[in-house]
Amino acid sequence: MNADRFPGPARARAGKAPARLTIRLPRALRDSIVAHCLAQQPLEGCGLLLGERHGRAAHIHEALPAPNVLASPHRYEIAPETVLAADRAARASSRTLLGAWHSHPRGAAVPSATDRAEAWPDWCYLIVGLAAPQAPELRAWRVLGEDFVEDGLEIT
Amino acid sequence: MSRIIVLIPPPLRPFAGGAAELAVEATTVGEALKRVGEERAALLARIMTPEGELRPYVNVFVGERNARHLDGLRTPLAEGDVVAIIPAVAGG
Numbered sequence: 591m592n593a594d595r596f597p598g599p600a601r602a603r604a605g606k607a608p609a610r611l612t613i614r615l616p617r618a619l620r621d622s623i624v625a626h627c628l629a630q631q632p633l634e635g636c637g638l639l640l641g642e643r644h645g646r647a648a649h650i651h652e653a654l655p656a657p658n659v660l661a662s663p664h665r666y667e668i669a670p671e672t673v674l675a676a677d678r679a680a681r682a683s684s685r686t687l688l689g690a691w692h693s694h695p696r697g698a699a700v701p702s703a704t705d706r707a708e709a710w711p712d713w714c715y716l717i718v719g720l721a722a723p724q725a726p727e728l729r730a731w732r733v734l735g736e737d738f739v740e741d742g743l744e745i746t
Numbered sequence: 747m748s749r750i751i752v753l754i755p756p757p758l759r760p761f762a763g764g765a766a767e768l769a770v771e772a773t774t775v776g777e778a779l780k781r782v783g784e785e786r787a788a789l790l791a792r793i794m795t796p797e798g799e800l801r802p803y804v805n806v807f808v809g810e811r812n813a814r815h816l817d818g819l820r821t822p823l824a825e826g827d828v829v830a831i832i833p834a835v836a837g838g
Contacts, residue, residue: 634838636835638835660836664838665836665837665838666836666837666838667834667835667836668835668836670805670807670812670832670834671812673805673832673833673835674805674807674810674830674832677753677755677830677832678830681753681766686756687755687756688756690835690837692837701837702837702838703838704836704837704838705837705838708803708834708836708837708838709837710757710833711757711760712757712760713756713757715837
């Protein structure tokens with residue numbers, strides 16, 4: 591975990607039982623995320639999540655694909671201009687930029703060391719594992735305290 | 747002094763009392779960020795280093811333009827400017 595980015599408050603929560611969320615993702619968005627990631631193979635695909643968060647549930651309303659400016663099979667990065675545009679779109683529609691999604695082209699849908707180093711606390715990260723491309727795996731993660739916890743993912 | 751709106755991104759809102767935006771009086775980007783952080787030390791710590799530099803995982807836009815491509819924290823602001831704090835989105 592990048593201690594530089596998580597001084598104080600995030601660490602103060604460590605030790606408490608993690609408060610897991612339920613991420614509600616419409617099936618059509620799930621399918622579009624997976625399709626985008628498969629189309630980017632062997633590079634990592636990525637994008638941003640817009641929606642609403644109420645209590646212990648987050649409702650995803652949009653899954654915007656974004657160019658991976660690193661064009662890498664091992665890393666992804668979304669241009670800040672793209673994040674700015676998504677944040678503006680979210681604000682204009684009374685929604686929130688809830689998080690991001692990306693693929694692991696040859697790996698499982700679990701956070702990598704790089705994901706741990708670069709994640710923002712309490713933000714939703716959906717990971718698409720394509721170790722078996724014919725059976726893509728999608729899981730939801732969020733940093734609480736010093737590490738990721740897995741959230742519930744409900745395909746609606 | 748100019749009145750500036752600073753947009754707070756969702757990952758940093760817990761450190762801004764949940765606010766999505768804050769209004770401050772400032773004449774430069776650096777001043778606006780310091781004003782935002784005056785009573786929010788945890789927020790400021792995530793935006794700027796103790797030496798007063800912008801953290802590498804954070805970008806700041808003045809309107810459509812990235813302050814890193816202008817004059818950084820010294821970028822001048824005018825009345826009504828909107829300053830957006832944008833988190834880097836990356837991983838592996």
